[in-house]
Amino acid sequence: MTAVKCIDLCKTYRQGEQEIKALDHVDLDVERGGFVCLSAPSGGGKTTLLNAIGGLDIPDSGQVWIAGTRIDNMSKSELARLRLTQIGFVFQAYNLIPVLTAKENVEFVMQVQGVPARDRAKLALEILDEVGLAGLDGRRPAEMSGGQQQRVAVARALVSRPALVLADEPTANLDSHSADGLMELFVELNRNHQTTFVIATHDQRVMAYAKRLIKMLDGRIVGDIRQHEH
């Protein structure tokens, strides 16, 4: 079954006179359990594509299907529900709620989902441990480094075991040791739980982990390379 299917997606931004084709007739299929890296130079359309797949942004034309359901014509609340229950997000720029601690940020999605408090706390502490943040659970985002914040965001994206994880530059602020740690975690989830990953990145280390490498340029897919299985 396809986890993600994009058919002829187009998205154009207008900046004054200029028209920017952020997505230019993009077709993409990602099977369940896929582990895909999107790589493109800056401005190539990675974030735009992830936003369209995640139902955060509506494309100008084309269709988006998630796990066999068409989502580009869904209502706001249907989309919110889809994001909440099926997708784990790591955003590129802004990820954490400032007033909440690391643990509370990780718990946030579970809390909105209605997971009981006891289970929530246990899962949150476990995953924080796995991303290498044991003991930092009580810190606010402002009290953590960029890399630590990013790992909290990853922890939150993974903790409720979503079927699909969309991660935008998840290793941007990380040293290679932490980056490897995160990628191992992704791989393990991908292997054991058939979690589908779509990761936008510039990072060669990350691409090395991908089963499939998709290259974009100016909103178009210009390469689709199947790599090794894990």
Added chain:
Amino acid sequence: MTKQLQIVWTLAWRNLWRNHRRTLIMIAAVSVGVWAMIFMTALMRGMVNDMIRSGVENLPGHVQVHHPGFRDDPSVNNLIPATDTELAARLADRGFRAWSTRINVPAVITSERESRGVTLYGVDPARDRDVTFVADSIAAGRYLESIDDDGLVLGRKLLENLDTDLGKRVVLMSQDPDNDIADRGFRIVGVFEAELDNVEETMIFGGKRTIQQMLRIGDRVTEVAVVGPDYRDVEPLRRELARILDDDVEVLPWTELNTYLGTMLRVMDGFVLVWTVVIFLALSFGLVNTLVMAVFERVREIGLMLALGMRPVSILAQVMLESLLLLAIGLAVGTSLAWATIVPLEAGIDISIVGEGLEMFGASSVLYPELLLADVLLADAVVLILGILASLSPAWRASRYRPVEAITKV
């Protein structure tokens, strides 16, 4: 849903703390506003109530009963049909706070030098002292002692106008039911003082039976005055009196006996509402502004929550809850402050320095602020309801954010 509420609650509470300075300023503003509403209302209430109370005392009674023709022609031609004994039997043991059956007719009082038109009251001092202020306002001499008392009690001003004195004799002249002159000599046994000159000039009091004999009206009266538990709520009393008395009498509450005072009470209630709303409108600018700012500062955060799948209605709830918390704390502080400042002043504030002119309107020179639960509730309700309405727009706006725009905004 309760779980959603829990996180909404945590977020709202933390957000208030995050910007504690702004939160404190906002709470202070709401508190001061609420305090001002309640405090000023209590002062005005005190003033108006004072006017109304002395007005009601002068009437006197909360509800009066007369012959239907009495208001057009207040004289012995319009006696209450039932005898005084019958009336007394019906009024007894009803649990009224006070009641008095009395005679109330126009008369002319003549001293050796002057004469004046007055209203003559024939009263039972034992009953009337709880209905009229006079018994407690005797400045010289004594109050009446029985229904057979043949002395007369009159006001200080009238005594001066008649150029006479305590212990001197005067002659009273009125009509009997056959339109013949009814007159009698009296000795002045007491002098009273009142807040209003007009009262001192026109009201004179004698023993009920003495006056009945002078007017040749037997065991009859012109007026029943009854005091109930609350002058604001006289309708139940009026209904009860109408029920226990015969149909051939007119039963009227003070609000209709003195329409000026009645209107005043109604206007006052309206005024309190307008006043609280006006203060609130001033407040609400600050409130809405603060909330809009608080929401605007959190565009990205709110976008993030939406992106993660929180429902817009939960965002709405969160912003609303924040303003509710602000309002609730402000209300609690403001209301306590009002209570703490008004209660010590309830013994009275002497405003005689600025109060000279007020007597004209029937207000005294000591102001007794009056804290009514209803006014406190009104102020709190106005702030709460309008506050909720005012925060709807920023809250709505926040819930309408598009998640992408919010999280990609740099």
